[in-house]
Amino acid sequence: MEAATSTNQSLFIPFITAGDPSAEATIEIALALEEAGATILELGIPYSDPLADGPTIQAASKRALKGGMSLEKALKLVPQMRKSGLTIPVIIFTYFNPLLQYGEERFVNEAAELGIDGLLVPDLPYEESEHLAQLCEDHHLSFISLVAPTSKQRMLKIAERSKGFLYCVSSLGVTGVRNELDPRVYDFLKTVREASKIPTAVGFGISSNEQVKVMREHADGVVVGSALVAVIGEREEALKNKETRNSALYEIKKFVTSLISS
Template sequence: MATERMLAATNTDKPLFIPFITAGDPSEEATIDIALTLQEAGASILELGIPYSDPLADGPTIQAASKRALTHGMSLEKALNLVPQMRKRGLSIPVIIFTYVNPLMQYGERRIAEEAAHHGIDGFIVPDLPYEESEEFADVCNEYDLSLVLLVAPTSKQRMIKIAERSQGFLYCVSSMGVTGARADFDPKVYDFLKTVREASKIPTAVGFGISTPEHVKSMREHSDGVVVGSALVAKIGELEEQLLDHNSRPSALNEIKTFVSSLISS
């Protein structure tokens, strides 16, 4: 089922839009509503981030979201349990769990894969899991019909090709070195990198890290199959925290999120 969902989401001429949100930010109930709103807004795949106290790849915006979620008691187990609730409410797009090696190892690779498959989750992104150490978890994911999406950054062409061959679902192309966060512009060399990766990859490529304006989306779509939008969306959720926590004002806040997303991807 997970493979079928992923293929249906990526086997399309429509550019991929992959939003990132943090589980539990600002609450469990709001996270479910936000996920459904993003699907309505045109999301192809949902990245559900697990709040973590030491998020090595995340900039200040997503760190703040993790802090908000952890303050409200979110955990890896609770985050996994959110997905079946999303499915019951009508979420049909793939859900990829974004987490780090430390909580993954503490929870157990096989245990988390088994629970993910049971809960209607479609795969994982583990940004601090090096390609050279990813084979074992990739095999476990394969066993449970899950995708292990790998990140590729500008490096040797040979290494980029190897990463492209192992990644499943889609290939996450890192637009710039460092942590996540909105950027004003990108190094022109990124386009040569994206061309090389796209030629090497048999699966769709999506660009992330810093995609925060309609101009960014339009530019990156010319060099890839889609974009990942994280910090800009998480910042918007942070601005609307109080409204999202209030059941009465949440519909209005969700509409603001939908409008914001539409403005990004309609170019």
């Protein structure tokens, strides 16, 4: 993780849902994203009640769950990605309930053994995350913190303890494509960036090349989720079919290139 976040390169962190539209396609999508310029991959664990996610990622979770994807199966995709040539860090994005049912210690142990680089739990408040954060530190996993535009004192506390990169939420609410971002986000990002010892990446609503360019002026990178997941969802059948998958992967790479080109 340190290598990916310690250079002057702008971070591009795509989010995909494990198992959407299939386990095999997920591996190839991950490889295509690295080829297109991803510096870190967020691999989302499908969940039936994703409170922080809008309809696009909710639909992706439903598709993945219908296909039989689980937390355990998703973790095991990572060494398969590595075997296929993936070199960038992989962050697991999961809600706390599946993690709690799986077992925090069990998860951290297995994640470390399987070559996973970090963990992000969007519904675990900072004030309740100390135990899990310490487990991750003990196993050399980056515990990624989310920081939203709330009180300055709380933002500074989160920034001080964060590892890997600091995920800055562009606006309160759920994920999803937004035509315009709240103008107050710029002051928020300035405050967080000045307080953070690690790179900052902004997400929630980043969906156009123009937004990426603007956000790169105020943060060290961007996280793109819903816009990419929508492109994947539109190509569900093509990605499931080996004969048409390469064409769909090309279209995904083309979308990413258009999104992050300077």
